[in-house]
Amino acid sequence: MAITKIKPIRGTVNKAIAYIIDPKKTDDELLVSSFGCAASDTAAQEFEWTRNLAAQRGMQIPKVIARHLIQSFDIGEVSPEKAHEIGKQFADEWLKGKYEYVIATHIDKGHCHNHIIFNAVNFVDYHSYRSNKRTYRELRQLSDEICKEHGLSVIPPSQNKGMDYKEYTEAKRGTSWKQKLRQTIDRLVITAKDWDEFLKLMQEAGYEIKPGKYISFRAEGQERFTRAKTIGENYTEERLKERIAGRNPRKQRMQTERKGISLIIDIQNSIKAQESKGYAHWAKIHNLQEAARTINYLTENGLLRYADLEAKVEDIRSSYERTGKELITVEARLREVQPLIKNISNYHRLKPVYEAYQCAKDKAAFRSSHEAELVIFEAARSTLLAIQGDAKLPSLKSLRAEQEQLTQEQQRLYEERANFKRQAKQIDTIRANVISYLNLSPEQEMQKAKDAQRE
Secondary structure, rough: EEEEEEEEOOOOOHHHHHHHHHOOOOOOOOOOOEEEOOOOOHHHHHHHHHHHHHOOOOOOOOOOOOOEEEEEEEOOOOOOHHHHHHHHHHHHHOOOOOOOOOEEEEOOOOOOEEEEEEEEEOOOOOOEOOOOOOHHHHHHHHHHHHHHHHOOOOEEEEOOOOOOOOHHHHHHHHOOHHHHHHHHHHHHHHHHOOOHHHHHHHHHHOOOEEEOOOOEEEEOOOOOEEEEEHHOOOOOOOHHHHHHHHOOOOOHHHHHHHHHOOOOOOOOOOOHHHHHHHHHHHHHHHHHHHHHHHHHHHHOOOOOHHHHHHHHHHHHHHHHHHHHHHHHHHHHHHHHHHHHHHHHHHHHHHHHHHHHHHOOOHHHHHHHOOOOHHHHHHHHHHHHHHHHHOOOOOOOHHHHHHHHHHHHHHHHHHHHHHHHHHHHHHHHHHHHHHHHHOOOOOOHHHHHHHHHHHH
């Protein structure tokens, strides 16, 4: 399980990097890595150089000069080396090989946690990183997927939205006041006939109630009141009243209607809905529509036998996995090519400055006035020596052509993979419907699948 946070850096990148690579926190910097820059020591200057190049190209430079990404793991769930490996994979996949970054894994606290500082401007097309609610959701989702891949637990996407690391671990151990309040409300909101009865039941459960603009509850032994709205958007006074009345919020109904899906009854919030004639009528119509949709799909795709359906399912899944593997290969090569282009460009662009420095009579004065250029040149030179050795540097023209080809292939695979994902979701629904309509037990389903393989 990993908790993720992202913070803007508007001040000094040097100080932020110095903090995360502290030898006392990183096992003498054994748990420090970087990408797109020669070393963590030169990263801040290389970040700035990239931003300056972006400004020279007329790009708008953001006030946020870097981003600080934190990925925290549960106590004892992962070793420092494994945490560092996961953090690098996370940074590589999220930043797509376009942004310089420094990653450090801290081991000075009870749990391992990664600090990733990356430039606010990328060195490929000099665009700025966009941070908003959507990108943060996608970032958390990627972190969860990588954690699952490595056999770690994840926070379920539920009412735990907004929990910090301490609160989540307390909830996991059953020691969180908020978690206990959430569980009590979920239990009582179903049985209460109205708001007054709900409040009475909460009091009988041992909670003191403080009304006001935001209703608050305090359990026996709890020091302070907890505002209900702080434990999730499903626990505001307005939402609780809606749940007691068996209604979904208007916003959810509008979203449901826009998607063209029949009314979805929240059974947890309204047991009464299951017993009503309206619900039975809705279920009948919904099932008929699903049956028609299933038959149309099977007919249009020529899936007239169960074996054909199983073959289609396997074909879509294998295609989805294949595009994933191809995408990994393409992006791995992009992560090699893009920094190489950056370093060769910097090497050629700044070589005249370095040669002038070599010929200068007062080297100290020259270096003082051209410190940034010389540091970037020396970093590029040392990186290229480590990669190429004494071999001739590849031409920028050929590398940029390869980069363009890889980028196009990457985009094609994204689109193809997204299409297979939609198809997989659709055919999984169809398959589930078929199993339901045929009234197959799990054993019969397994036998059907075996028969399909033999056919």
